[in-house]
Amino acid sequence: MGEYRVASLESLIEQFERFPSVGHKTASRLAYHVLSMTDEDVMKFSRTVETAHKNIRHCRICCNLTDTEICSVCSDSSRDRSIICVVEDFRDVIALERTKEFNVTYHVLNGVLSPLDGITPDMICIKELLARLRDDTVKEVIMATNATVEGEATAMYISKLIRPLGIKVTRLAYGLPIGADLEYADEITLSRALSGRNEIID
Amino acid sequence: MGEYRVASLESLIEQFERFPSVGHKTASRLAYHVLSMTDEDVMKFSRTVETAHKNIRHCRICCNLTDTEICSVCSDSSRDRSIICVVEDFRDVIALERTKEFNVTYHVLNGVLSPLDGITPDMICIKELLARLRDDTVKEVIMATNATVEGEATAMYISKLIRPLGIKVTRLAYGLPIGADLEYADEITLSRALSGRNEIID
Numbered sequence: 027m028g029e030y031r032v033a034s035l036e037s038l039i040e041q042f043e044r045f046p047s048v049g050h051k052t053a054s055r056l057a058y059h060v061l062s063m064t065d066e067d068v069m070k071f072s073r074t075v076e077t078a079h080k081n082i083r084h085c086r087i088c089c090n091l092t093d094t095e096i097c098s099v100c101s102d103s104s105r106d107r108s109i110i111c112v113v114e115d116f117r118d119v120i121a122l123e124r125t126k127e128f129n130v131t132y133h134v135l136n137g138v139l140s141p142l143d144g145i146t147p148d149m150i151c152i153k154e155l156l157a158r159l160r161d162d163t164v165k166e167v168i169m170a171t172n173a174t175v176e177g178e179a180t181a182m183y184i185s186k187l188i189r190p191l192g193i194k195v196t197r198l199a200y201g202l203p204i205g206a207d208l209e210y211a212d213e214i215t216l217s218r219a220l221s222g223r224n225e226i227i228d
Numbered sequence: 229m230g231e232y233r234v235a236s237l238e239s240l241i242e243q244f245e246r247f248p249s250v251g252h253k254t255a256s257r258l259a260y261h262v263l264s265m266t267d268e269d270v271m272k273f274s275r276t277v278e279t280a281h282k283n284i285r286h287c288r289i290c291c292n293l294t295d296t297e298i299c300s301v302c303s304d305s306s307r308d309r310s311i312i313c314v315v316e317d318f319r320d321v322i323a324l325e326r327t328k329e330f331n332v333t334y335h336v337l338n339g340v341l342s343p344l345d346g347i348t349p350d351m352i353c354i355k356e357l358l359a360r361l362r363d364d365t366v367k368e369v370i371m372a373t374n375a376t377v378e379g380e381a382t383a384m385y386i387s388k389l390i391r392p393l394g395i396k397v398t399r400l401a402y403g404l405p406i407g408a409d410l411e412y413a414d415e416i417t418l419s420r421a422l423s424g425r426n427e428i429i430d
């Protein structure tokens with residue numbers, strides 16, 4: 027007894043299965059949707075995928091993702107160029123921009139130092155950051171890497187390179203997230219919230 | 229203050245958001261994955277999408293999805309051509325084939341009758357089914373439409389057309405799913421399981 031097989035559909039499902047957190051069921055659902063799309067929509071979809079992949083590159087200044095030579099933040103003259111906020115990934119920029127009160131420039135490392143994974147300082151965008159500090163524009167560098175072992179180590183490594191240049195280096199505040207319940211906070215967060223306590227001033 | 233925007237990335241996320249059950253977060257994750265793919269993989273992905281959409285059509289005999297003129301089930305000489313199993317959708321064929329003990333041919337309606345949605349008999353593949361019953365090959369038609377109001381109505385409508393031809397028309401058995409707990413079964417399933425009870429024969 028021969029099986030019911032549709033080779034093109036199987037390859038399509040296989041392609042979708044390569045995406046992160048997409049299992050066979052989700053991949054099938056996505057593939058079935060492609061079959062129900064109009065010719066025009068399919069062409070538009072595949073062109074958008076190709077165009078995005080081709081056009082998106084790193085900004086020549088801050089190494090953030092952009093589809094132009096220089097990203098929209100670096101080319102925005104209203105930004106405060108005296109502060110650079112250093113992050114691991116372009117997604118962090120999107121998260122910080124969501125606060126809508128952070129009118130600074132960014133520097134995207136595109137990775138973190140991780141000796142275990144073989145990620146050394148020359149493999150992430152540190153030299154590009156140092157190049158930006160050569161003139162006297164920058165007064166402060168905010169290390170906004172993640173609160174993980176690798177993120178901390180990277181922040182430490184970079185701040186040791188920058189401090190001798192006479193530039194202030196700061197780190198994001200650690201503590202309880204807003205809306206959090208003390209009872210459920212983990213002990214490391216709690217002890218950081220305690221050691222970083224601030225005086226209440228009327 | 230200008231926003232951080234990457235137009236190509238935004239259009240890519242928008243494209244993924246058009247897929248069913250894909251919200252903004254999932255669409256972003258899928259789009260970010262596209263950016264991290266190699267040039268080769270991106271081309272392969274977009275070509276597979278286009279090829280699948282272009283090649284997949286309805287089988288000339290059973291109206292099932294196929295990328296050849298006649299699907300792999302209809303062109304399989306080892307299948308029992310005296311039984312046709314009628315289903316709503318190609319996904320139902322995949323589900324039935326999974327049982328691996330159902331060596332029959334199929335007929336895919338590609339829809340169900342639904343007066344409320346304006347789906348009339350000529351909009352689903354009923355005439356193609358009747359055409360297959362003209363010679364004396366088919367002895368039994370199994371109505372395997374879903375156990376929904378529309379599925380039932382469609383099964384009734386088609387069986388009324390087929391019975392006068394002297395062909396046996398059957399319906400899938402209704403009852404408790406295997407492994408189900410009586411306590412949690414809904415009352416309609418239970419009453420169908422009761423009315424369809426079978427005698428235990430040693």
